[in-house]
Amino acid sequence: MTGLPILEIDKISKSYGAVKAVSDVSLHVNRGEIAGLIGPNGSGKSTFFDCSTGLQRPDTGTVKLDGQDITGWSLNRIAREGRMLRSFQKTVVFKALDVEENLIIAGQMFTFPSLLSTFGIGRMSKQRISGLRDRARELIKMAGLWDVRHQPAGNLSGGQQKLIQFASMLMPEPKIILLDEPMAGINPKIIERVIETILYANRSLGVSFLVIEHNIDVVTSICQRVVVLDQGKKLVEGLPHDIIADERVREAYLGG
Numbered sequence: 011m012t013g014l015p016i017l018e019i020d021k022i023s024k025s026y027g028a029v030k031a032v033s034d035v036s037l038h039v040n041r042g043e044i045a046g047l048i049g050p051n052g053s054g055k056s057t058f059f060d061c062s063t064g065l066q067r068p069d070t071g072t073v074k075l076d077g078q079d080i081t082g083w084s085l086n087r088i089a090r091e092g093r094m095l096r097s098f099q100k101t102v103v104f105k106a107l108d109v110e111e112n113l114i115i116a117g118q119m120f121t122f123p124s125l126l127s128t129f130g131i132g133r134m135s136k137q138r139i140s141g142l143r144d145r146a147r148e149l150i151k152m153a154g155l156w157d158v159r160h161q162p163a164g165n166l167s168g169g170q171q172k173l174i175q176f177a178s179m180l181m182p183e184p185k186i187i188l189l190d191e192p193m194a195g196i197n198p199k200i201i202e203r204v205i206e207t208i209l210y211a212n213r214s215l216g217v218s219f220l221v222i223e224h225n226i227d228v229v230t231s232i233c234q235r236v237v238v239l240d241q242g243k244k245l246v247e248g249l250p251h252d253i254i255a256d257e258r259v260r261e262a263y264l265g266g
């Protein structure tokens with residue numbers, strides 16, 4: 011199915027009572043693409059992610075992943091069977107575990123039926139752990155966390171915890187990741203590292219991305235195409251440089 015987009019969302023709508031959070035929005039992500047989703051606060055970006063990844067059921071519209079209709083699937087099923095993962099604005103790591111353990115656990119949760127099967131004794135368990143550890147170490151190096159790999163995640167900075175979370179998401183070999191504001195609240199040095207890590211995952215591991223991001227410099231440096239939402243509707247989509255020059259986008263979002 012190489013000709014098909016990896017993700018095809020057709021005319022999704024979602025209301026919360028009287029609030030029409032998302033209204034008839036269609037969007038696709040091509041295989042191997044990094045697409046951006048931008049718009050003012052309250053324009054429906056997170057709701058769109060929720061409806062695409064199974065956290066919310068859209069009122070109308072369909073979601074297709076790799077050509078398969080997954081509308082109505084749970085978040086868990088979409089992650090495990092569909093290999094489409096998402097991040098949330100809040101960073102979640104196992105604070106008491108070290109960096110390497112965080113990644114191994116993430117890989118285990120998707121690959122093996124129980125913790126015992128990973129950490130139990132016996133040849134199979136040793137092989138599994140060794141395979142997960144190899145992948146974890148490759149990703150830890152790539153995320154610039156090698157020197158702190160044996161430190162508890164809770165001792166590290168917010169930016170480093172974001173990198174742990176991002177590297178953990180790469181453990182189960184996802185096809186596509188939806189990132190909700192990956193750069194929020196992190197310093198410029200770590201932003202550079204997160205950008206490098208996203209580009210590595212895209213170019214070397216073949217992961218496609220849809221990224222919600224308010225930092226326009228980041229959007230223009232990593233995204234090949236950008237979709238703009240405003241008041242729950244798609245305002246425009248196009249190449250990043252055309253989008254930031256677009257009068258309608260400047261008026262609705264970029265401040266004139």
Ligand SMILES: Nc1ncnc2c1ncn2[C@@H]1O[C@H](COP(=O)(O)OP(=O)(O)OP(=O)(O)O)[C@@H](O)[C@H]1O
Pocket residue numbers: 026029030031049050051052053054055056057058
């Ligand atoms: N669970 C909810 N219950 C009621 N209203 C909600 C809920 N979630 C979102 N909304 C409303 O839906 C609209 C879209 O919100 P949403 O969070 O999707 O926008 P957003 O573009 O992600 O905003 P931000 O950039 O601030 O994260 C807003 O008016 C918001 O108040």
